[in-house]
Amino acid sequence: MQSGKHTQLIPDTETAILRAAEKEFIAKGFSGARTTSIAEAAGVTHAMLHYYFRTKQNLFDTIVAAKVDLLKQALISPLLDRNKSLECILRDIISRHMDFIAANPDLPRFLIEEAYNQTDRSSSFLDQIRKHAPVMLRALQEKIDEAAAIGQCRRIEAEMLMLDIASLNIFPFLAAPVVNAALGPLTADRSGFLEARKRENFDTIMRKLRP
């Protein structure tokens, strides 16, 4: 069904539109993006965009859904390893999390912006957060309590720890232009800075947990 056409120049028109739309929406946001620019970038008539996705909103929602899925896959796994120590789990979370964000540096800003514009209609992104966050938080709290019981760490709220980790990991990407302007040359070596931040953040979190 997806290829019942004559002979397509582009592998898949729909995919070309999606790719171009992703770039445009992430760079300019929903209201800043132009369907004509997207079509042009995709190398198709702008009528095609409406043929495949009816409306701009529909196209946008498709992109959001894909990104939310991506995020979901990246976040659900690491906490489930029951037999690892809290320290290992935290090191894993921080490292994986930062690798994921580094591979998708615009994702946090895109999704947060999306979350902000959803006062009225429900957001697939926030719905997912509401669904998965409590589960992860309970699992993390359990791990903390276990470690605290044998004196390996303080008994602190999983919510606060999670917020610390998220803040430390995500903020530099969210505020990238500002951080670059403020710290200058320090951030020039991207992958070096990334690894330094991983170590730094893990250390910060472990110190916070110390009894």
Add this chain to the structure above:
Amino acid sequence: MQSGKHTQLIPDTETAILRAAEKEFIAKGFSGARTTSIAEAAGVTHAMLHYYFRTKQNLFDTIVAAKVDLLKQALISPLLDRNKSLECILRDIISRHMDFIAANPDLPRFLIEEAYNQTDRSSSFLDQIRKHAPVMLRALQEKIDEAAAIGQCRRIEAEMLMLDIASLNIFPFLAAPVVNAALGPLTADRSGFLEARKRENFDTIMRKLRP
């Protein structure tokens, strides 16, 4: 000059437009904002908006400049107290900083968004950051080195510490809808949560500094 008109219904038309524009731009961003909506909200003809500010861009720049000024005033002072201890300075910075953000919760997102859209033309916001950040960082580094010399703390990079503080303080506001969705009831008591986070962040930073 500013009041050489017949008898004005609104105290100051220009101010009314600025106020309405501020709300609209912060809520919807530059491309999402509509000059007609701004004029309507300000209770004036939309021609007035162009009369006072010529273009939408001009109006936007005026708002940005005002906000950058606001931020500047809030950030330059506390580090300059020479005779206070590092601990006092950090407690002050964190507390003041969070109070300021709590009073202007949309400001970080607004300015970061603005910084992102300035690849081409120069940004008054980023210019200010580039100007003031090095000074503050040097002052902070000096304080850290002093304290480290008498064994009160580790010798760590001021840049990293600053980034930690900014991340921990700002992120919860930047990602407010997401944080609310994830942590739920915890964030319901706004001022309680704010104070809890102040303590938490100060503690996190002090632990990071411990030898």
Add this chain to the structure above:
DNA sequence: AATTTGCTTAACAATTTTGTTAGTGCAAAA
């Protein structure tokens, strides 16, 4: 072979949005 189905295009239409202009009225200056 005839028909149907899906992809594509070009032209058009409607609306929104930004910006302009000519003119009006009032108040202060001349």
Add this chain to the structure above:
DNA sequence: TTTTGCACTAACAAAATTGTTAAGCAAATT
């Protein structure tokens, strides 16, 4: 009193932007 300058209005204009429609065309189906 006349003139000048400023705030303001209403109508208009231009452009951009989203969305539609009718028709063509190739391939698959009957």
